[in-house]
Amino acid sequence: MDFEFDVFRLGELTHGQPLYYLSMHLLQYYGLIEHFNIDVDVAKAFFREVEANYRNLSYHNSYHAADVLQTVNLLLLSDPQMAQNFTKLEILAACIASAVHDVDHPGVNNNYLIQSSHPLAILYNDLSVLEYHHASKAFEIMQKPGTNIFAKFPNDQKREIRKQMINMVVATDMSQHFTYINKLKSKISAAALKLQEAPDRALVLDMAIKCADLNNPAKSLEACKLWAFRIMEEFFQQGDRERLNGLNVSMFMDRKETNIPKCQIGFIDILVTPLFESWSQCIATDFTRLCMKNIALNRSHWESILDKPDAIPTFHPPDAHILEQELFATTGSPATLKKKLISMQKTGGSGDTSPDTFRQRGKGNSLNTKGKSPVGPISKNFQKPSLRSEPSRPIPEDGSRNTLFAKPDNKQSAVTPRMGRRTSGVVEMINPIKASALGRNLPELPKSDSSSDGAP
Numbered sequence: 334m335d336f337e338f339d340v341f342r343l344g345e346l347t348h349g350q351p352l353y354y355l356s357m358h359l360l361q362y363y364g365l366i367e368h369f370n371i372d373v374d375v376a377k378a379f380f381r382e383v384e385a386n387y388r389n390l391s392y393h394n395s396y397h398a399a400d401v402l403q404t405v406n407l408l409l410l411s412d413p414q415m416a417q418n419f420t421k422l423e424i425l426a427a428c429i430a431s432a433v434h435d436v437d438h439p440g441v442n443n444n445y446l447i448q449s450s451h452p453l454a455i456l457y458n459d460l461s462v463l464e465y466h467h468a469s470k471a472f473e474i475m476q477k478p479g480t481n482i483f484a485k486f487p488n489d490q491k492r493e494i495r496k497q498m499i500n501m502v503v504a505t506d507m508s509q510h511f512t513y514i515n516k517l518k519s520k521i522s523a524a525a526l527k528l529q530e531a532p533d534r535a536l537v538l539d540m541a542i543k544c545a546d547l548n549n550p551a552k553s554l555e556a557c558k559l560w561a562f563r564i565m566e567e568f569f570q571q572g573d574r575e576r577l578n579g580l581n582v583s584m585f586m587d588r589k590e591t592n593i594p595k596c597q598i599g600f601i602d603i604l605v606t607p608l609f610e611s612w613s614q615c616i617a618t619d620f621t622r623l624c625m626k627n628i629a630l631n632r633s634h635w636e637s638i639l640d641k642p643d644a645i646p647t648f649h650p651p652d653a654h655i656l657e658q659e660l661f662a663t664t665g666s667p668a669t670l671k672k673k674l675i676s677m678q679k680t681g682g683s684g685d686t687s688p689d690t691f692r693q694r695g696k697g698n699s700l701n702t703k704g705k706s707p708v709g710p711i712s713k714n715f716q717k718p719s720l721r722s723e724p725s726r727p728i729p730e731d732g733s734r735n736t737l738f739a740k741p742d743n744k745q746s747a748v749t750p751r752m753g754r755r756t757s758g759v760v761e762m763i764n765p766i767k768a769s770a771l772g773r774n775l776p777e778l779p780k781s782d783s784s785s786d787g788a789p
């Protein structure tokens with residue numbers, strides 16, 4: 334089985350919309366659209382909107398979300414026996430939670446929002462501020478006409494999937510990292526993890542999204558380095574903002590002081606290895622074993638360049654005016670935020686049509702003016718692929734703008750009938766099982782949701 338997944342290649346193939354294509358593909362691949370009688374156009378509108386609400390940041394962008402989605406897919410579902418444990422509602426919740434888990438990320442962390450008394454920190458009482466914002470943003474998107482993917486769900490099912498999605502998104506808050514690991518470990522050591530029981534499956538889903546969120550050191554060395562440099566670029570910009578605003582510069586965010594290999598080794602040793610170790614004790618699949626192997630290899634690489642500054646690209650600070658901009662274009666006081674939400678619920682729409690209050694679609698965000706990357710090129714040897722070269726421009730049905738989409742492939746289109754041949758190049762990349770084996774070897778999702786499965 335081939336687990337290689339190059340989200341940047343997928344981004345090229347889909348003209349900067351890897352998340353939209355991957356989400357639609359997986360929902361169809363696992364028969365979720367059909368099972369839950371989801372309107373395909375509504376699902377498409379929802380995922381397009383989700384992708385458009387990711388900013389053009391170096392790390393927390395829609396490519397990261399697509400990567401997390403695919404990794405959750407590999408962690409949970411690449412092994413058919415494992416996949417059988419989960420209900421369709423859980424699989425759907427896992428897919429959507431992964432897709433939205435960082436939506437509208439501003440490029441700074443919770444600590445920054447709390448330290449700067451940002452209105453979102455006030456709104457969420459300093460607790461999982463960004464994670465609650467991402468989850469809330471997902472449901473805010475669903476309030477827009479034609480995007481409510483759960484519109485036809487019975488109420489109990491709506492409540493259940495909302496709960497599971499929120500739990501999964503909130504599980505990505507690193508402040509609770511060891512609580513989750515310890516929960517899983519104590520279940521494993523007491524031989525008490527029972528996947529027949531819903532709370533245990535919920536814990537496994539939480540752990541899956543956590544592993545996926547931290548999976549960059551578990552990738553091939555090239556991909557590991559690329560994502561590591563991307564997160565460091567974002568960290569350094571947060572450090573610049575902190576300095577500008579008179580806050581203490583956070584650890585590993587000072588571009589002048591930080592030793593990147595040291596930071597990566599610390600990240601691997603303290604956060605990543607314990608997480609993947611607990612996961613592999615719980616679910617020992619080929620993919621999990623590959624992750625563990627890569628983590629060890631990548632750690633050795635960072636160690637081998639600990640004292641070799643030439644092996645690290647140069648990072649350039651952004652223009653000061655970019656750092657001075659407000660993080661959330663739509664943010665006012667917490668009271669304004671609440672009012673906006675209530676008015677949206679009443680109108681069933683965005684609630685505020687002032688052009689200034691909306692993100693410029695496809696042009697990134699408040700950090701990213703004129704559609705340019707908020708930072709200059711990092712170095713000669715680190716080419717940061719541009720993420721949205723042709724933002725939200727629809728690809729013609731015949732795939733004529735991209736020859737890779739032009740060749741119909743019967744086996745593949747059988748898997749994604751409604752995506753049609755446009756996605757044939759995409760399908761090849763993102764299926765955990767090689768295209769030649771498709772149809773024979775699809776992971777089964779036989780279990781029905783006993784409590785709330787009202788789908789036809």
Ligand code: CMP
Nearest residue numbers: 505507546547549560561564596597600
């Ligand atoms: P967030 O996406 O909020 O949650 C997971 C965190 O892990 C992420 O923010 C970063 O702070 C951190 N992270 C992810 N990848 C790396 C990396 N390669 N090096 C250091 N920190 C990382």
